[in-house]
Amino acid sequence: MSRVGTLYAAGLIAGGILLSAQVQPPEPRKQFGASITAAYEGWFYNEDGSRSFLVGYYNRNSQQELDIPIGPNNRIEPGTDLGQPTHFLPGRQWGMFVVPTPKDFKPADQYTWTIVANGQSTSIPLRLNADYVMSPFKEIAVNNTPPTIRFEPNAKPIQGPIALLSTAPTLTASVATPLTLPLWVSDDAKYTSGSNAPVSETRPPVVVRWSKYRGPGKVTFDKARPDLDKGEGTAAFNAKATTKATFSEPGEYVLHLTANDYSGDGGGGFGCCWTTSVVKVTVK
Numbered sequence: 001m002s003r004v005g006t007l008y009a010a011g012l013i014a015g016g017i018l019l020s021a022q023v024q025p026p027e028p029r030k031q032f033g034a035s036i037t038a039a040y041e042g043w044f045y046n047e048d049g050s051r052s053f054l055v056g057y058y059n060r061n062s063q064q065e066l067d068i069p070i071g072p073n074n075r076i077e078p079g080t081d082l083g084q085p086t087h088f089l090p091g092r093q094w095g096m097f098v099v100p101t102p103k104d105f106k107p108a109d110q111y112t113w114t115i116v117a118n119g120q121s122t123s124i125p126l127r128l129n130a131d132y133v134m135s136p137f138k139e140i141a142v143n144n145t146p147p148t149i150r151f152e153p154n155a156k157p158i159q160g161p162i163a164l165l166s167t168a169p170t171l172t173a174s175v176a177t178p179l180t181l182p183l184w185v186s187d188d189a190k191y192t193s194g195s196n197a198p199v200s201e202t203r204p205p206v207v208v209r210w211s212k213y214r215g216p217g218k219v220t221f222d223k224a225r226p227d228l229d230k231g232e233g234t235a236a237f238n239a240k241a242t243t244k245a246t247f248s249e250p251g252e253y254v255l256h257l258t259a260n261d262y263s264g265d266g267g268g269g270f271g272c273c274w275t276t277s278v279v280k281v282t283v284k
Helices: 003-014 265-269
Strands: 038-046 051-060 076-077 091-100 111-115 119-126 148-150 170-172 179-187 207-214 220-223 237-247 251-260 276-284
Touching: 038 091, 038 111, 038 119, 051 111, 091 265, 091 276, 148 276, 179 207, 179 251, 207 220, 207 237, 237 276, 265 276
Parallel strands: 170 276
Antiparallel strands: 038 051, 051 091, 076 111, 111 119, 148 179, 179 237, 207 251, 220 237, 251 276
16 A cells, blocks of 8 residues: 555544545546545655645546635635645646644644635645654655756755745746746656556656646646756756746746656655745736
């Protein structure tokens, strides 16, 4: 059983927390008109001893992408906006963002993410349950670590699930004019032990994907999954990828990037090792 399945079963046995989004719920997928459920991947310790939740979602629509603005239909309480997406891609999206907790956050405390999609409301609690602690920055069996990414060649590397809006770089663009998005990627080319992801000799060590995360209009990528041109360096794998994004309307946008290593989406269900980041774009 994968780590996610094990944690889900442990949570049900303990009876302490409902995490129905940990695995795909029994409701069948539809092309359109179905619900979206938050997916609580687990929580982890930061280097300074603080703790954060890792959160994704499951959009049961196989064809329908939805925009749900922050507010009554897309809120994390207490509060409303804790950095969650407003644009929802089809299917299961693993570990899309992180919710830091206050230092005095206790195991009995919780956040609750409520999503209302196609008239259907779902709510999932986020708690510091001991059964759901995870290690997304290193898989200790083989010392696998997430890929590192840079948006500039000499910038500080980004590694792990740290898609915080407060740390996002900001770019500017114009409506209908493609914005070039260069990306530099490196990885240790290791494979998480226990992962459910199939081993493939033809798959590159890292696969990246751009998507819209927030924004008023449509975002079109010429290559949402750009090819990686292998470069030189001391890491096991170094590469550069370039894509272009075109915006249909002016406004403030957030673009999301996921970089998966050999372990695949969601670490193959194991919880390590992938990297997320976001880029803000002001479109005039």
